[in-house]
Amino acid sequence: MKNRLFVQLLITVFLVIPFFIFSQPHILRSEKNGTYYGTWRYKNSKHVDTTYFRIAFLNDSAFAFTIGDATSLNYNKSMAFLSLIGEKINYQGQEKWLAIFDNGGSGTWGFENFEKDYPDTSQRFDLKEAVNKDFTQLTEEQYTKNLYTIYEFNFFKDSMRMTLFKEDAHERDNGELGVHYKINNIPLDFDMAKNSYLIANYSAEIKQECIGKFLPIEEDVKGNLTNYKFNAGDKVLLVNAYVKYALIAVVADDRIAKFGWILRSNLQNVQRKHIDISIKN
Structure with a gap:
């Protein structure tokens, strides 16, 4: 009887294990995880914008984050709203937390025939490539298929600052969002099937x-x-x-x-x- 119960327990454990393995990405325990709030102005605009970040460190060299305003705060608990990745990059001998904003990825900018070219990413750079590329030397095709803005993140005790790191990847100026203050420890929910x-x-x-x-x-x-x-x-x-x-x-x-x-x-x-x-x- 005991052996039978033991076998049943083993079967149950093996059936449950995959759900733990594939549940959601592991989030590193970090004081930097959570929601950040800040206000900012675009250039000399009189209008004040409000922005929320949700940040989750995945390991010592990468974090995931979302961005949204007050109306989208509930939705940007999940990666469905906007998925972005920050990485620790060695740039000219210094380690920096950098992230690409992919301006040409989901829209039609940079693609002459979006429906045809969308699956072909042979001309697209990853973050490390984009950081060290001289965009003035790119061909027109390479340039138009890599419409990136690169930002740097600096983390402090109860706040973080996002500043423009490299803007010569394209001609658009997205401005800087500046300092944001941590307001809670709510983690990212990576399950897009809800909220x-x-x-x-x-x-x-x-x-x-x-x-x-x-x-x-x-x-x-x-x-x-x-x-x-x-x-x-x-x-x-x-x-x-x-x-x-x-x-x-x-x-x-x-x-x-x-x-x-x-x-x-x-x-x-x-x-x-x-x-x-x-x-x-």
């Missing part, structure tokens, strides 16, 4: 079988793989993009059935299609 506001302007098909990630990052982060597998021929919505990754979702009955970040090279037959829904589970 998300979903806007998708394109659809596509899966070219080859792949498993979605919670985060668009090549670095080995524990728990980054979702439980959602996408098969060749699956029709998906393109929710967002970041560097060489696409955030995709399958929606049924106003619910997200599957989601995840995959390499754009796994997509084909990109077409314009607009969907705008709120997901509240």
Whole structure:
């Protein structure tokens, strides 16, 4: 009888383990994790803007974060609102926390034929490449497919400051958001299937079988793989993009059935299609 109970316990443990392994990306215990609040003005504008950051350190060299205003604060608890990655980069002998803002990723800027060129990221740079590239020496194609602004993050005891690090990646000036003060320890929720506001302007098909990630990052982060597998021929919505990754979702009955970040090279037959829904589970 005891042996039978022991075997049943082992079976239960092995069945449960995958849910812990693939639950959500591991968040490093850090005093820097949480929500930050700040106000700022664009150049000489009289209008005051309010911005919230949610930050989660994944390890000693990477953190994930979202940005939103007061109306989107509930939604930007999750990575569905806007997924960005900060990385510790060695730049000219100094270690800096840097992040790319991908201005050409999910829109049509920089792509002459967006539907055709979207899966092809052979001309796109990752963060480390973009930091050290001389953009004045790029070909027109390289330049238009790498519309990045690079920001530097500095963390203090109860605040953080985001400043413009490199703006010669393109001609747009997004301004600086300055100092933001920590207001709580609410962590990021990486599950896009709940409390998300979903806007998708394109659809596509899966070219080859792949498993979605919670985060668009090549670095080995524990728990980054979702439980959602996408098969060749699956029709998906393109929710967002970041560097060489696409955030995709399958929606049924106003619910997200599957989601995840995959390499754009796994997509084909990109077409314009607009969907705008709120997901509240």
